[in-house]
Amino acid sequence: MGKVLDGPRRGRPKKDSTMEALPLRISDELSKQIDEYHQQLQNQLPGLNISKADAVRQLITDGLVAQKTHKTDH
Secondary structure, three states, X not given: OXXXXXXXXXXXOOOOOOOOOOOOOXXXXXXXXXXXXXXXXXXXXXXXXXXHHHHHHHXXXXXXXXXXXXXXXX
């Protein structure tokens, strides 16, 4: 009889990199703007299941790229 652990493991596979959780409080207005952006992404990419967290990550990434670009322009 084989070991129970010989077969494929259940659950989510381990990721190559880890992500840090960043809990934060935001205003209702900012939350509404994020929801609108999230809906805009869903409409642009209807075949993908985009979470609100994905939308926030995209907004942060875009903001950091814009900040870098702004700094190099001056």
